[in-house]
Amino acid sequence: MELIHYIRKSFGNLFQRRRLNEEMTEEMEHHLSMSIDRYEQEGMSPDEARRAAMRDFGGVGKLQEEVRDAWGTLVVMDLIRDSRYALRLLCKSKIFTLATVLILGLCIAGNAIVFSILHSILGPPSYPDPDQVVEIYNSYPGTGLDRMSSNIAQYLDYSENTSVFEQLSLVDETTVNLSSALGTVRGTGLRVTKEYFDMFRTRPLVGRFFVDEDFDHNDNSSLILTEAYWRNHFAGSSDVVGETLVFHGKPFTIIGVAPQAASAHFGALSFFQAWTWDVQRTEFYKERRHRNYTNLWGRLKAGVTVDQAKAQIDALDQRYVQQVSQEQRDSLNRQKHETKLETFQQTRQYRYGASLYLLQGSVLLVLLIGCINILNLQLTRGAGRSTEYAMRKSLGASRLALFRQVLIESGLLSLGSCLLGLLAGWWGLSLVNQFLLPDLWSGLSSIELSATSVWRVLFLSIGIALLLGVFSIVPVLKEGLSISIRESSRKTTASRSMVNFRSFLVSSQLALSLILLIGSGLLLQSFFNALNRDSGFDARDVKTASLELSWNYSSREKVSQFYSRLKTSLRSLPGIESAALATKLPSLEGEGYQNWSIFPGKSELDAMAGSNSSNIVFVSEGYFEALKIPLLEGRLFTAADTENPTRNVVVDRNFAEHFFPGQSPIGQQVYDERDRKSEYACTIIGVVENVSHNGLDRGDGLSATSGRYPLLYYPLNFNYTPREFSFLVRSKRSFSELLDLARENIKDLDPQLPLFLAGELDQMVDESLNDRRAFMLLISILGAMALLLSGIGVYGTLSYDVSQRVKEIGIRVAIGASRTLILKKILSQGFRKAMVGIAVGLMGAWILSDRLSDFLFQVSPLDPIAYIGVSLFLLAVAFIASYAPARKATLVDPIEALRSE
Amino acid sequence: MTKHIFPQGALELVILRILKNGSNHGWGISQKIHLLSKDVLKVEEGSLYPALARMVQKGWIESEWGVSENNRRAKYYKLTSLGRKRLSSEQENWEAMAAAIADILGMAGS
Known part of the structure; x- marks a missing residue:
């Protein structure tokens, strides 16, 4: 307190020295005049009185010096003089200064950038008590599926039978065709249950959140906007409640706006929808407890630990296992099923932690290398300056004064580097936001230079200043200053x-x-x-785009009608070699990607293999031709297979070798586990070469344990008519030309259908x-x-x-x-x-x-x-x-x- | 009569105590010291001023200009809240120390 006052006062005094001096003189003269007056009253002559007063007062000059000392300006002036001297020296050795500031500045910039990235990705989310909010997901390490989502059955079971959660909410990311006056675009939002917003302890910015009435399955047209979408598209207007947005041709009414904290776990979101399902199907969902297609989030009650919550969940899982058939029990045991709970930060840590820490380690290494360089430069310079130090010492500078001088010099250097570093870091972050963010950390909107990272950088700089100061003077002091004053270059080594x-x-x-x-x-x-x-396929000259049909295509007939009209219209375009539809493109992550268990006809096989799962893709005829995937055995799909489903399937070489080793798979039967008792068995008609299905740099498929990645191609129309799919055409014509033509054609089929994920396949694979x-x-x-x-x-x-x-x-x-x-x-x-x-x-x-x-x-x-x-x-x-x-x-x-x- | 020089820190304590009775200018303070100590404690009057400057610097007292008895401009000093706190703690210290020294001297005499 006193010290702070002292320092503040000292700096203040610095700029008022003149006024202070005048005041001091006036004050002392006043004192003397008072004394003189009194002595004169006692009867002294004016001269005698003045002498007496002066005697009482003491030496004026010496006393004035003492008062000036007390103002504390001397220390400050010393500091300024030292800094000025240091600056002059630094300016004199331009190359040294420039090199130091540049090297250190760049290293610091790197650190500022990485600190900021680390902070905004792994830092705590913006809602209260984030450690109590957990994601609940299923893990099946036995089949290599460590991280699957959850399902309605578990949501209902845990909601009813646990006492540890304040809220539990289903959360499902969904992308729709969003129509407004400006046209139709794709928009991403969340389907959530009622508890969602309470879980993040948020209040609506405008309007209200969901209530029970919004969860009527036959009329769930309530919509909540995210803060970001509201600000961008409605300019933050509070009149937004009651407005309508059209999803897939169906109108939704806006009832409120949710603050940013409610979107904390996701990237760019536009809206929240009420998650409803047909109540009559609840039993149906309960029976499908391990069909994972949605996320489950929960907030633990205050004071409840993750372990306590997990204990309750484990008990319920155990109870479920006791209720199911022996076969399902064996399957779950074999998959080593476990329900896991994880906080937001743990999830981020799991997803990004390793790469971020690696980055941080690297950038710190560079800083270390940079510091060593500067240190080396300083040592070189210090050795050259030992004469100067010795001279100053012999002229009366104390060791402390020399040390202070060196510290001020390194302090100025690192201050300069720090400024440069923050400037470069700020600029670098805007580059990161622009070019790297979407590729590396797609869940984030932007990274800013955080205050924490600025502080860290400042501390780092101060540390470096001290380090440099100590290291650059200690050897000089140790070598002894007295000998240095002789011509230093006289030493031979x-x-x-x-x-x-x-x-x-x-x-x-x-x-x-x-x-x-x-x-x-x-x-x-x-x-x-x-x-x-x-990759096993030829992506050159292949163009692709995806689309999603609206809910007006309510029946399978309507969807499959659209399929054939689209195929016909694409094939009618000039310069097209082949055209096909598919639910997923190889090597790309895309919608419509499916996987579930497949049992080949021979039941003993699944026990033997340790894994009976397969990737599934739905493709139309022409798919293998368009991608030039070679046929190994049998035949490919024809129009007849996909127009009027024939229960014929094509498998890849991995599938054939995995499930039918040493024999021809042609003519063999396979069927989906769920439909085991139904008559949905399919016949294998062909075997094609393997392709890199999941991505060029990823292992293909589900089975980490078996090392085999089987892939099964269903005809598109078979028992599943996805409303979302991609089309691909092989053509030598330019992409933009073709896309325009295709757009026109599709507009004729359905005027409100936006195309997305459009591009040249080889480029998209490269971008993956x-x-x-x-x-x-x-x-x-x-x-x-x-x-x-x-x-x-x-x-x-x-x-x-x-x-x-x-x-x-x-x-x-x-x-x-x-x-x-x-x-x-x-x-x-x-x-x-x-x-x-x-x-x-x-x-x-x-x-x-x-x-x-x-x-x-x-x-x-x-x-x-x-x-x-x-x-x-x-x-x-x-x-x-x-x-x-x-x-x-x-x-x-x-x-x-x-x-x- | 022998004049006694102030021990370290005592001058400041005395100034604080005098200012507790109300603000005063430098000359006034010096007269109070003479008066109250019955001329036992002799200060070189000028040495008040460095002490006052130090105390202003530490924030114990603050100054403002006023008009003194002989109608001239004079700097008046008054205690700050910080100075008031300082006075009470210093006073306790001083008394404790004085008592301790008195005890020791008394014992040596016995």
Whole structure:
């Protein structure tokens, strides 16, 4: 308190010295005049009275000095003088200052960016008590499905029979065709149950939230807007209640607006819909407890832990298992089913944690390398300045004053770097938002430079300032200042401990860079492995787009009618080689992707295989032709198979080898587990080659345990007519031209049908690797920075060594050492440093290799090519960096060098 | 009569105590010290001013300009709340210390 007052007052006084001086004089004169008056009253003559008063008062000049001391301006002025001096010095050595501020600034910018990303992704969400809100999901590690969603049956069971939840809510992300005056576009929202908004403890911004009446299955037309959509499309107007939005041709009435906190777990959302179902089907849903198609969220009561809640849920799961048939029980046991609870932060941690921490580790490594560089620069400079220090010391500066000077200098340097860093970081974040965000962290709207990260960066800078200050002066003080005042270059060599310390710095820089570079090398290899992988289909010249039919297509007949009209109209376009429809495109994540258990006709097979699941795609005739997927056996679908479903299916090679090893699958029967007792058995008519179904850089399919990824193609019309699907056409014509034509044709079929996910298939497949590409790019940028910095480090250290040893080299040359010998000697010095660095770095990379394995594709984290290649590369860089100083050493003129002796 | 120089910190304590009775200017304070100490404590009057400046700096007292008895402009000092707190704590300290020293001296004499 007193101290703060003191400092504030001191700075204030600084700008009022004149006024303070005048006031002090006036005050003292007043004192004297009072004394004089009194002495005169006692009968003294004016002269005597003045003398007496002056005697009582004491030495005016000395007292005035004391008062000025008390103002505290001297300390401040010292500080300013030191700063001014430091600034002058820094301006004088421009290259040093610029290099330091640039290197540090860039490193700090990187850290500011990564801190901000980390904070906005892994930081706490914006609603109260976020640790009490959990996602409840099913896990089946026995079949490699660690993370499936949940279902209505579990929602009902847990709502009725547990006492640990304040709220439980079903949550389902849904995308619709949203029509307004501006046309029809795709919009994403959530279907939720009544408890949803209470769970996040939110109040409506406008209007109201859902009540029981909104959950009438025959009339659920109430709609709640998200804050973002409301602000963008209704300018935040409170008159929005009662307005109508049209989904798939059906009108919805807006009843309220939900604040941002209610959308905290999702990316760009537009609306909330009431989740309803036909009450008469409740029993039907209860029987299908492990058909997971929706998310389940809950808020734990205050004081209830996740473990306590899980205990209750486990008990209910156990009770359910006791009620089902022996067969289902065995199946669940085999799948090792478990219901799991996880908080939002845990989910984010699970999804993004590994990559983010890797990024943070890398960026801190670069900062460390940068700091070592600066330190090396400082040491070089410090050694050069020992004369200056010694001079100042002999002129009466205390050690403390010298230290203060150095601290102020490094403080100014890191302040400058910090400013540059924050500026560059702010700019870098806008780049991240623009280019990387959609690829790496699609759930976020934007990342801002958070206050927390600014503070962290400031603390980091202060830490660096202290570190640099201490490290740059301690060796100088230790070497003793008295000897330095003699001509410093008279020494022929630098002190042994200094040389060792600097070698250590350079080697550790190289080691750290090697670790980073090996990491980015492995990621690069993974990326190219994925890019060059044989996908099994030919995406060139294939154009695609997706659409979703409105609820007006209420029957299967209407949908399948649309299928055939669309196919006919597409095939009538000029320049089309083939056209087809499908629920999912290979290598792309898309809607309409299905998977469920398939039992081939032979029942003993499922026990044997350990897995009886398969991916399923619904395709029309022409699909395999359009993608040029080769037929291995049997025949492909014809129009007859998909127009009038024939219960014929096509399987891929994996499926054939997995379920029918050593025999031809043609003519064999397979059927869906659910319809086991019905007559929905299908006949296999053909076998096609495998394709990379789930993505170029992912294992294909469901079964992590068996290592096999079977795929089953159903004819599109068979027993399932999805309203959402994609079409694909093979044509040499340009995409935009074709798309316009297709749009026209589709408008004729249905005027209110937006196309989405439209593009050239090969491009879309390439873009599906964007997350991998972005991550690899980030790590590679950091790796390149590390490489550059350590190259500069090697160069700087050796240059300095050579300049320090000019005399020694001169003597060597004078007594007959050849130039080649000198060159070799200096080069071998650089080489030794590099070898030590590489050896340590390789060990570090080996220890850390585990951390990377999740991000690699078809490359071992200990891949010898990456390790050896990167080491050689680094060695080459070290060689180049040492060559220039070594060359300079050979040019030393012995006469010139020894002249001063 | 012997004049006693102030021990460290005592001058400030005395100034605080005098200002507790109301604001005053430098000359007034010096006269009060003479008067109240019955001329035992002698200050070099000028040394009041560095002490006052230090106390302003620490926020114990603050100053404002007024008109003094001889119709001249004078700087009046008064206690702040911080100074008031300081006075009571310093006074306790001082009394405790004085008592302790008196005890020790008394024992040495016995």
